[in-house]
Amino acid sequence: MSDVERLLRDAMHERAEQTLAGTGLLADVHRRSARRDRRRRFKAAGVGLATLLVAVGVVTGVVRPGGDDGSRRAVPATASLDPGGLRLLAPSADGTPVFPYRPGVTPAGGFAAPVVSIEAGRIVAFYEAKDPVRGVDVTISVGGERPVFDAPAGPVSEKAQRLHGGRPATLRTVSVSPAAQLSLYWQESPARWVRIDTDDTFTAAELVNFANRLEPASVPVTAPFRLDVAPVGMLLDTVTASMMSWRPATGAATNADLVSCVLTRPRTHAGPTTTVGRYRGTLRRTATETTLTVALDDRDQSLVVRVPARYPISDADLVRFAAGVDVTDHAEPAGG
Amino acid sequence: MSQGFDAFVVARGHALRRFAHVLCGDPHLAEDLVQEVLARAHRRWERIEAMDLPEAYVRKAVVREYLSWRRRRSSTERAMAELPDRPQPPGPGHDPAHDLAARDEMWALLAGLPRAQRAVLVLRFYLDMTDEEIANTLGCAHPTVRAHASRALGRLRAAMADRSAPQTVEVSVERR
Numbered sequence: 001m002s003d004v005e006r007l008l009r010d011a012m013h014e015r016a017e018q019t020l021a022g023t024g025l026l027a028d029v030h031r032r033s034a035r036r037d038r039r040r041r042f043k044a045a046g047v048g049l050a051t052l053l054v055a056v057g058v059v060t061g062v063v064r065p066g067g068d069d070g071s072r073r074a075v076p077a078t079a080s081l082d083p084g085g086l087r088l089l090a091p092s093a094d095g096t097p098v099f100p101y102r103p104g105v106t107p108a109g110g111f112a113a114p115v116v117s118i119e120a121g122r123i124v125a126f127y128e129a130k131d132p133v134r135g136v137d138v139t140i141s142v143g144g145e146r147p148v149f150d151a152p153a154g155p156v157s158e159k160a161q162r163l164h165g166g167r168p169a170t171l172r173t174v175s176v177s178p179a180a181q182l183s184l185y186w187q188e189s190p191a192r193w194v195r196i197d198t199d200d201t202f203t204a205a206e207l208v209n210f211a212n213r214l215e216p217a218s219v220p221v222t223a224p225f226r227l228d229v230a231p232v233g234m235l236l237d238t239v240t241a242s243m244m245s246w247r248p249a250t251g252a253a254t255n256a257d258l259v260s261c262v263l264t265r266p267r268t269h270a271g272p273t274t275t276v277g278r279y280r281g282t283l284r285r286t287a288t289e290t291t292l293t294v295a296l297d298d299r300d301q302s303l304v305v306r307v308p309a310r311y312p313i314s315d316a317d318l319v320r321f322a323a324g325v326d327v328t329d330h331a332e333p334a335g336g
Numbered sequence: 337m338s339q340g341f342d343a344f345v346v347a348r349g350h351a352l353r354r355f356a357h358v359l360c361g362d363p364h365l366a367e368d369l370v371q372e373v374l375a376r377a378h379r380r381w382e383r384i385e386a387m388d389l390p391e392a393y394v395r396k397a398v399v400r401e402y403l404s405w406r407r408r409r410s411s412t413e414r415a416m417a418e419l420p421d422r423p424q425p426p427g428p429g430h431d432p433a434h435d436l437a438a439r440d441e442m443w444a445l446l447a448g449l450p451r452a453q454r455a456v457l458v459l460r461f462y463l464d465m466t467d468e469e470i471a472n473t474l475g476c477a478h479p480t481v482r483a484h485a486s487r488a489l490g491r492l493r494a495a496m497a498d499r500s501a502p503q504t505v506e507v508s509v510e511r512r
Contacts, residue, residue: 032375
């Protein structure tokens with residue numbers, strides 16, 4: 001055994017010994033097991049996802065199949081935010097955002113079903129390799145703006161590439177130990193940028209080939225909630241396993257401008273409660289926002305619906321909004 | 337069913353948590369990982385319990401969950417660019433402070449390895465599994481295990497050598 005191997009073994013055993021002996025594991029496991037049973041029952045009684053996502057009249061700032069530009073199409077009549085306050089209407093099926101590609105080549109073992117989310121207006125598909133050992137994970141994102149990268153964790157290099165049809169692309173490599181991060185991005189059309197992120201399990205040539213072999217598809221967003229009603233005249237900004245949020249259709253928006261529904265771990269309720277569907281909730285108004293925190297007792301979680309003060313909403317409407325949020329089997333609480 | 341399951345969790349739960357901690361590098365996430373696997377095992381415990389090695393089955397499930405689970409969170413994770421500043425090692429020998437710093441450094445480097453490589457190293461060096469057992473746990477071939485181990489150890493050696501130059505470390509990749 002070499003020095004490195006001995007050091008590795010010692011480091012692992014040392015950290016293992018530092019694991020605290022908790023006393024609540026069995027109770028936690030039983031709670032989680034019971035929650036899984038409930039989720040299975042919900043799923044069995046559930047309805048299709050496709051009809052439940054986006055509000056009627058919402059400007060869908062996401063890509064649609066066959067769309068050539070990732071356009072932010074405004075649905076007529078109700079596409080602007082009512083200056084009198086937040087309006088809520090039942091979602092329509094044709095507003096369901098979809099991811100427009102699927103891989104034409106797959107790594108060893110293939111990909112699992114993609115997880116499609118929306119992050120700050122960009123639609124993102126995470127393709128997880130089924131074979132965790134030989135495969136490679138790939139994230140593809142599509143949006144109307146040139147990709148913006150987080151501060152790199154290591155030296156960055158960029159190299160020009162050519163895709164089929166002569167389309168110019170950029171291969172960006174962040175050299176970090178022990179595995180480099182590879183990103184390939186290009187402008188597919190005047191209003192559509194595509195970005196692929198992976199690691200150096202893929203070579204540059206394999207990544208370019210992967211990009212060249214993308215095929216048209218319509219993969220629906222994996223939503224954490226089914227909605228009876230949703231904001232009218234707003235863009236769907238973010239959809240993750242724990243959150244859906246909407247932003248104004250025009251102008252720059254910060255987090256403070258977002259209407260959001262977030263699934264969280266259970267929260268303590270202070271003050272008087274009100275009935276929200278079959279649950280109880282606590283409504284709180286401040287100068288900047290109104291929040292309704294609903295105790296989902298049967299899930300041991302909470303739902304937090306937040307509406308900025310700039311969109312006036314009555315208590316009754318906020319309760320109606322929250323009561324119409326049904327947590328799907330895809331949902332996971334934030335931070336969990 | 338529940339009594340057998342409860343007895344298993346009480347008897348082996350902490351060992352599973354320690355294993356998961358080494359595997360994923362974070363005690364809180366390890367707790368989550370173990371809870372998730374045990375919660376799934378709960379409903380099928382009669383069948384699992386009837387196996388020759390129920391703990392091996394659960395441990396395998398922990399590894400599989402880790403490999404899948406970690407990737408689901410990978411888009412928000414960032415590789416560590418720089419290790420935290422550490423005291424300069426005082427030189428060769430058995431200085432306890434030096435040994436501790438070296439183990440900390442190794443632990444930090446381990447955190448940056450791709451998940452499959454890390455899993456291979458944990459199964460080999462923490463659980464002392466043979467390559468055949470590792471291959472069975474990961475559902476891959478022996479050469480794949482060896483390739484992962486070789487690549488991971490090579491990376492660790494290179495990183496350790498970079499950080500402690502001009503000190504060199506013996507290279508010994510092949511095992512079993």
